[in-house]
Amino acid sequence: MTMAGTTTAKARRRQDKDPQYDVLYDRELEDLPPELRWREWMLRVEAVIFASAEPVTRETLARVVGKDCSIDLLIDDLQEELRDRPYELVSVAGGWQHRTRVRFADTIRASTAPTRGGAAALSEFEAMVLMAVGYFQPVTRGELSKIFGKEVSRDVIAALRGAGFISSGPRSPTPGAPYTYVTTKHFLSVFELETLRDLPDIEALEDAGLLSWREMVVEVPEVPSTDLDEDDLVD
Known part of the structure; x- marks a missing residue:
């Protein structure tokens, strides 16, 4: 494990052990009006999915939004918002992940830009x-x-x-x-x-x-x- 990975793991363990961490992180956002609260939850969910190297489960996303928030409705709104973008949110492996739309595959290959999360080449x-x-x-x-x-x-x-x-x-x-x-x-x-x-x-x-x-x-x-x-x- 790299030094950065070790630091992240230690920080996560501290968060898990520290009951005050849940108290300090405002999931409910009760001080915001409903429209802004929903928007902030959408941004949080998208940020977590974007940052993750693996599909993000419902349980993980539930940690950053209010307890009565519908993850499915948030995802629906995000997918609608990304409808005209070259990438989308897809449901895979029991979670959600950002994926480039298939029609841009040739464009990405032509660019020769390094990509992240690519599958290993197999014989x-x-x-x-x-x-x-x-x-x-x-x-x-x-x-x-x-x-x-x-x-x-x-x-x-x-x-x-x-x-x-x-x-x-x-x-x-x-x-x-x-x-x-x-x-x-x-x-x-x-x-x-x-x-x-x-x-x-x-x-x-x-x-x-x-x-x-x-x-x-x-x-x-x-x-x-x-x-x-x-x-x-x-x-």
Whole structure:
């Protein structure tokens, strides 16, 4: 952890331990008229989302607005306000995040300006392994190797872990109790998914000719339900 990160973490711990911090921070803004109070809450919510490197949850946003404030209505107003801007507020990974609108992607690439929060570049095989984890999780490295008919190396797993796309899941009940792997909230964020339920249906992709999964793997196990919430993910 960097010195700046250490300082921030210490400050946050002091705030959590100091009951006076909540008292000093005015969430309710009762001295403001309703219109100005709502506007200030909108600005606070946008500031937090803009500053965060990850999608911001409802619980986090609730810390900076009044207890009776509707986060959903605030977000609706912010999204309307940004309607004509090149960026928007999107709901991903159980929270909200600023995203550049898709139609400006070519413009941003043409500018060659450095961007923040970009996804790590994956090889074609790494991307395929990540897709397999997404659909068949929790899954072991050995099971992934059986799916592809060749070894999925520890280096491939390390690359996906290093990029923040997967993490260790529960131990498998199979002999040796190897670790399984599951996708993370970062995976949801990068692929603009609210939950794993939003993964495209694998059979629909094949029917549309967008994926020839059975041509690329030796044996496709039965696809388990992807009805996992973000609480089921291992960070």
